[in-house]
Amino acid sequence: MKPSLPLITLENIKIFRGRVKVLDLPTFSLNQREMISLIGPNGSGKSTLLLTLNGLLKPAAGKILFKGRVLDSNQALLESRRRMAMVFQEPLLFDTTVFNNVASGLKIRGIKKEKIRTRVMEYLERFNIGHLAGRSARKLSGGEAQRTSLARALATEPEVLFLDEPFSALDPPTRQSIITDLERIIRETGLAAVLVTHDETEAIRLSDRILVLNRGEIVQTGEPREIMNRPVNRFVAEFVGMENVIPGQVLGKSQGRVSISIPGGIIRTSAADIPGEKVYCGIRPEKIQVWKGESPAAIADENVFQGRVTAVSSNGPFLKVFLDCGLPLSAYMSREILAEEKIKTGDTYSIAFRPEDIHLMPGEDEIS
Amino acid sequence: MGLILEGIIKAFQLLFTLNPEVLRITLLSLQVSGAATLFSVFVGISTGMILALSSFPGKRFLVSMVNTGMGLPPVVVGLFVMIFLWRNGPFGFLGILYTPLAMIIAQSAIATPIVTGITIAAIQNLPPMLRLQIKSLGATRLQMVWFLVREARLPLLAAVMAGFGGVISEVGASIMVGGNIKGYSRVLTTATVMESGMGNFDVAIALSVILLLLTFLINYLLTTIQQRERPR
Numbered sequence: 001m002k003p004s005l006p007l008i009t010l011e012n013i014k015i016f017r018g019r020v021k022v023l024d025l026p027t028f029s030l031n032q033r034e035m036i037s038l039i040g041p042n043g044s045g046k047s048t049l050l051l052t053l054n055g056l057l058k059p060a061a062g063k064i065l066f067k068g069r070v071l072d073s074n075q076a077l078l079e080s081r082r083r084m085a086m087v088f089q090e091p092l093l094f095d096t097t098v099f100n101n102v103a104s105g106l107k108i109r110g111i112k113k114e115k116i117r118t119r120v121m122e123y124l125e126r127f128n129i130g131h132l133a134g135r136s137a138r139k140l141s142g143g144e145a146q147r148t149s150l151a152r153a154l155a156t157e158p159e160v161l162f163l164d165e166p167f168s169a170l171d172p173p174t175r176q177s178i179i180t181d182l183e184r185i186i187r188e189t190g191l192a193a194v195l196v197t198h199d200e201t202e203a204i205r206l207s208d209r210i211l212v213l214n215r216g217e218i219v220q221t222g223e224p225r226e227i228m229n230r231p232v233n234r235f236v237a238e239f240v241g242m243e244n245v246i247p248g249q250v251l252g253k254s255q256g257r258v259s260i261s262i263p264g265g266i267i268r269t270s271a272a273d274i275p276g277e278k279v280y281c282g283i284r285p286e287k288i289q290v291w292k293g294e295s296p297a298a299i300a301d302e303n304v305f306q307g308r309v310t311a312v313s314s315n316g317p318f319l320k321v322f323l324d325c326g327l328p329l330s331a332y333m334s335r336e337i338l339a340e341e342k343i344k345t346g347d348t349y350s351i352a353f354r355p356e357d358i359h360l361m362p363g364e365d366e367i368s
Numbered sequence: 369m370g371l372i373l374e375g376i377i378k379a380f381q382l383l384f385t386l387n388p389e390v391l392r393i394t395l396l397s398l399q400v401s402g403a404a405t406l407f408s409v410f411v412g413i414s415t416g417m418i419l420a421l422s423s424f425p426g427k428r429f430l431v432s433m434v435n436t437g438m439g440l441p442p443v444v445v446g447l448f449v450m451i452f453l454w455r456n457g458p459f460g461f462l463g464i465l466y467t468p469l470a471m472i473i474a475q476s477a478i479a480t481p482i483v484t485g486i487t488i489a490a491i492q493n494l495p496p497m498l499r500l501q502i503k504s505l506g507a508t509r510l511q512m513v514w515f516l517v518r519e520a521r522l523p524l525l526a527a528v529m530a531g532f533g534g535v536i537s538e539v540g541a542s543i544m545v546g547g548n549i550k551g552y553s554r555v556l557t558t559a560t561v562m563e564s565g566m567g568n569f570d571v572a573i574a575l576s577v578i579l580l581l582l583t584f585l586i587n588y589l590l591t592t593i594q595q596r597e598r599p600r
Binding site for chain 2: 051054056078081082084085086088090092094095096104105108109152153156162
C-alpha cells in the first residue's frame, strides 16, 4: 500500500518570544488518522507547537505544509484552518445558546441553514447534550460547557482536532466520561488529533505516539509504551512517572547480566545497551515488589534489598510506599496487601525488582 | 416648591399642547445629538476595535489620549471647533459656524472618545484566548471582528448610551458653535440656559423635564435592546 501523505508537516520551524526561542523543530509530521500527545513541563513549547500546527502562530522561520501544500499566504492558512478545529482548556463559548455555539463554525463557512440544523443536532446528540440545545451557554456546568466546545469543534467535521488540555479543569468522573465519548467519536470519524496534556494516563490511553518536549525541543518521540518504559534520559524518565532514578557505575558484564554499583549495593540488569560507564538506572514504581518475612516463591535471588518504610501515600486504587534502602525508592502496593500486612512507617520490608525491569540511561557525565 | 410644581405643570402643558417652538427645539436636540452619536458610534467602535486588537509602538500613549478625551470639557471642544470654523480659521470657508452642522461636529468630538474608550475596554475585557478560538473556527478577520462585537454587545451598547448621554446634556459647545439662534440652532440645553437666565424658571424647568424624559426614553430603548435576546 502506498503510504499516505502526512496531514501536516513542519520543516525547520523556529518561534521566538521576544529574544527567547520557544520552539525549534527541525522536522515534525502528523499522519492521517494519527493521535499524538504532547507532554512536557510548563513552558516547554507544547501549546506553541499546537498553535503553530493550527496556523495561529506565525513561525519566524520554517515551513508549514498541510497535505503537501505550503501555507505561505493568508488564503492558504484560512483554507487549511477551515479543515482543522481546536479546543482549549477554557470552553470559550459565545454568549448565546448551546445550539448557536455549536452552529458558529458552520455559519462561518456559510453553510445552509437546514444543513446546519441537522449537523448541530447530530453533534449535540453525539456528545449527549441534545437536551441543552436551547440553554444559554452561560448556564452550563464545566462538563457541559466543555462538551459544547468539543461539539462546536467537531461539527465542522475537521480533518484534524487540536486539544489544548481540554480536560484539566474538570472533575475526574466528568473527565472520564468526556474522554470516553471523545475517544469513540475520534475513532469513528477517523480524524487525526493532537493533544496537549499533563496527564500521562490520558496520553497513554489516547495516543498512537507521544512527543516529549522540553525548552522548545523534542526530547523523545515514540509509542506510549516505549516512552513510558524506555525514556531516553533522566528528564523524560521523571516526567513519565519512572520515579526511581538511581545513579550508578557499571562494574562489568557476565552471563548476560550487567552489574552496576549503586549507593545501596549492587544491582544486576539484563539491559543490552549500556550507554556508558556512568548510568542512571530507572525502575517504574509498579515494577517493585514489596513484602515482609519470607520471600515469595516467584522472586529470584537477584536485586533484593531491605528497606525501611519512610512514608505511605494514597494513589488511586494503590498505595505508594516510600522506602529507604540506602537510597530512596518508591513502590506501589495494592490496598488489599496493605490491609493484610498493616504497613507502618518505620517497619522494615524486603523489596525486589527483576533485572529486565531496569532501564539504563546515560549518567551525568555521559550527557553532552 | 411651588416653582418646581409650576414648572412641571408647564412642561406637560407645553408638551401636550404641542407647542411648536418646544417641539422644534426638542426635535433639533434629537437630530443634532442623534447624528453626533451615530457618527461617534461608527468612528468610535471602529477605532476602538483597531486599537484594542492591534499592537504597535505608541499604542499605550494613544489609548491614554483616548481615555483623556473621555473627559474633554465641552467648552474646550466648543472653543476649538469655533476657532477652526471662524471666518478666518482653517475651515472658515465652509461657512458653517452657528449652524446645526457645527453643533454636530462639536458634539461628535465630545462623544467619539467616550465611545472609543469604552470600546477598547470592552474588547480588551474579553478572554484573550477568545480571539484564537474564533480564528480556529475558521473565521476571516472581518468575521472575527463581528463575533467580538457580538460578544461585547452589552458594554458596547453602554458605550452608545454614554456617548448619547454626554452630548444630549451638553451645553457649552452647543452654545459656542451653534449660537442658540431661535428657530434654527436652539436646542433643549441652550434654551434652558437662556430661559433661566431671563428668570423664566417655569419654562426652564419644563425644558429640563422634557430633556430628562427624552434621555430616559432613549436609554430605555437601548437598554431594552441590550437586555433582550438573552437566552434561557
